[in-house]
Amino acid sequence: MLSAEQAQALHGKEGDDCWNPAVCYSRRSYARHRDRINQTRSRKRKEGELEHIPVQFEPLNQVVFGVLVVYRRTGSDTPVHAIGAEIWQGQEKVAIVPPVHCAGMVPSQVHTYVGKMLGVLEERYGVRKFASQTQLDPGLCAIRPCPLHG
Incomplete structure (x- = not known):
């Protein structure tokens, strides 16, 4: 002590x-x-x-789904900084939609962009809606140049 x-x-x-x-x-x-x-x-x-028990289930490897990635501070009224998507097949990421900045967009424009993104994903991968949404802090934004990173 x-x-x-x-x-x-x-x-x-x-x-x-x-x-x-x-x-x-x-x-x-x-x-x-x-x-x-x-x-x-x-x-x-x-x-x-602990015993690790692998379960082989072929249909699981064939499932294709999309994850919406939203860069936004926590809170209900915070603006969306950037938005992108990931496409997964089973347990592997097969494609990404690179994030784009949403600065200056009104909410209806963000929704329109997400709808357009879903249209492209349905055409290429058969994804009609996102399986989940991941919210990341804008500090993790990888787009350069970025207003938050000078």
């Missing part, structure tokens, strides 16, 4: 002379963080004990 300076004063040259910097720093770190370290170690041990 002592600070490093206090422990060195007590156990260093002026104290009982048992301070060993090669050992004591790591022991103090372990003592401070042992709850988190032991919890992580226990979780990994339990995960290793």
Whole structure:
């Protein structure tokens, strides 16, 4: 519970002379963080004990679906920064619709763009609607140049 300076004063040259910097720093770190370290170690041990059961199901590999990717801050009234999509077949991503900035678009224009995107995806992959929507923070926007990234 002592600070490093206090422990060195007590156990260093002026104290009982048992301070060993090669050992004591790591022991103090372990003592401070042992709850988190032991919890992580226990979780990994339990995960290793679990049996992994693969299930082969051919129709699952044939399923094609789309995920709408929306770059937007959390909140109901925040504007959409950018919008894109991903196409998945089974567990593999097979295509993406690169995100586009929505700055200056009104909500009806964003909906129109999503509808147009779905039209293209239906034509190419048979995707009529998005299976899910992923919302990402605008700070993760990969489009360059971007108003948020100078």
